[in-house]
Amino acid sequence: MKYLRTLALAGLITGLAACQPQGAGSTASSGTAVGDGDGAKPVATVNGTVISRDFFDFYSRGSVGKPASDLTDDQRTQLLDNLIRAEVVAQQADKDGTVKNKDTAALVELTRLNVLQQAVSSNYLKDRKPTEQELRQEYETEVQQLPKTEYHAKHILVATEPFATKVVERLEKGEKFDALAKAESMDPSKDNGGDLGWFTPDRMDKSFADAMLALKPGEFTKKPVHTQYGWHVIQLVETRDVAAPPFDNVRQRLDQVVQSRKFRAYSDDLVSKAKVEKVGAEPKAATSDAKAADKKS
Numbered sequence: 001m002k003y004l005r006t007l008a009l010a011g012l013i014t015g016l017a018a019c020q021p022q023g024a025g026s027t028a029s030s031g032t033a034v035g036d037g038d039g040a041k042p043v044a045t046v047n048g049t050v051i052s053r054d055f056f057d058f059y060s061r062g063s064v065g066k067p068a069s070d071l072t073d074d075q076r077t078q079l080l081d082n083l084i085r086a087e088v089v090a091q092q093a094d095k096d097g098t099v100k101n102k103d104t105a106a107l108v109e110l111t112r113l114n115v116l117q118q119a120v121s122s123n124y125l126k127d128r129k130p131t132e133q134e135l136r137q138e139y140e141t142e143v144q145q146l147p148k149t150e151y152h153a154k155h156i157l158v159a160t161e162p163f164a165t166k167v168v169e170r171l172e173k174g175e176k177f178d179a180l181a182k183a184e185s186m187d188p189s190k191d192n193g194g195d196l197g198w199f200t201p202d203r204m205d206k207s208f209a210d211a212m213l214a215l216k217p218g219e220f221t222k223k224p225v226h227t228q229y230g231w232h233v234i235q236l237v238e239t240r241d242v243a244a245p246p247f248d249n250v251r252q253r254l255d256q257v258v259q260s261r262k263f264r265a266y267s268d269d270l271v272s273k274a275k276v277e278k279v280g281a282e283p284k285a286a287t288s289d290a291k292a293a294d295k296k297s
Contacts, residue, residue, distance in 0.1 A: 001121050007056055009217075009289040010269045012179070013237060014056055017125055035077075039052060039053050039054035039189050040052050040053070040054065041053050041055075043045050043056045043080060044056075044080060044083075044084055046084055046087045046091065047091060049087060049091070051080075051084070053082060053089065054067055056079075056080060056083060057069075059079070059083055060076075060079055061253060063082075063261055064079070080243060084131075086188075093132075095295050096216065099229075103264045105220050115286075116248060117266070121263045123238065124263060124266055125259050125262060125263060127214060127261055128259075129255075129258060129259075130254075130258040132264075134248075134258050135251065135254045135255065136247070136260060138254050138257055138258050139247050139250070139254055142250075142254075145175060145200065146244060147242055148241065148242055149200075149238050149239050149240070149242060150195065150198045150199065150237075150239065150240050150241075150242050151199060151200070151201065151212060151213075151236065152196075152198050152237040152238045152239070152240075153196050153199075153212055153234055153235060153236050153237055154177055154178070154181065154187070154189075154193060154194040154195050154196060155187065155189070155194050155196060155232045155233060155234045155235070156177070156180055156181045156184060156185045156187075156194050156232065156233040157185050157187035157189075157229060157230050157231070157232055158184060158185065158188075158230060158231050159185060159186065159231070160231060161226070161231050163184075163222055163231070164231035166223030166231070167180060167224075167233050168220075168221070168222060168223070168233055171220055171233070172222075177193065177194065178193030178194065179193075181193045181194030182194075186230065187229075194235075195237075200242070201213060205227040205228065205229075207226060207227050208227050208232060208234065208251070209226055209227055209240060211225040211232075211234055212234050214261075215234070215235075215236035216236065217236055217237060217238050217239065218235075218236070218237075219236055220233060220234060220235040220236075221233055221234045221235075228236075248295070
């Protein structure tokens with residue numbers, strides 16, 4: 001698995017390198033990054049294609065988190081062998097036409113777009129770190145949107161409404177909810193007497209959540225509740241207030257959210273200034289016209 005991950009990273013790096021301009025005098029034929037100075041000197045050549053020191057160092061940092069100079073001789077050898085193998089396979093893809101395969105070409109293009117988007121995002125955001133005020137504002141916004149209450153409930157899930165109605169009747173006659181759940185429910189929670197633990201309503205089917213919210217602790221639904229899973233009889237056990245997570249505990253995620261929003265605004269602006277023509281609907285119309293013509297003929 002480690003080898004496969006390493007090889008996959010080599011492919012990604014090669015794709016990124018293909019987007020970079022080649023240095024003067026480069027002998028690279030498949031897009032291997034070649035810079036200037038000592039970094040442009042080869043650590044290997046594969047059928048005339050140069051694998052430069054800079055490229056190998058970039059690959060090393062991406063693979064093991066260290067520059068090649070910090071590795072042992074054995075580690076450098078193994079890493080270089082992996083990169084050489086990836087280059088050999090890539091060259092074979094050129095020879096046998098794999099690179100022209102529709103799905104392969106699409107995947108390579110999507111990878112290129114993803115790498116470039118990440119690179120542009122990093123470059124745009126490097127001098128636009130979220131301020132403390134922005135982070136606090138995002139925190140307050142999210143806290144306001146959080147559910148204020150958690151619910152502890154049980155349920156009995158059966159296949160039909162008539163059977164669920166009989167379950168309700170048995171509960172009204174005094175049978176224990178846990179025992180009925182173990183005996184009749186088809187949900188895995190039956191082993192725990194139908195206990196679903198603590199949750200917020202947004203995690204449940206709306207019909208289920210609405211019925212549960214109408215209950216007081218200790219009550220169960222007198223009318224079966226239908227969802228995509230079947231028919232439920234629900235008992236609300238208890239409720240409790242939800243405490244918002246401390247700001248410091250979610251600071252890193254808030255930072256990511258704010259930065260993501262900034263880059264989205266930037267890319268939205270780029271899109272608004274671009275000349276975009278959507279023609280995806282035309283082939284469908286043409287197909288419909290063709291079918292109509294066939295029917296007439």
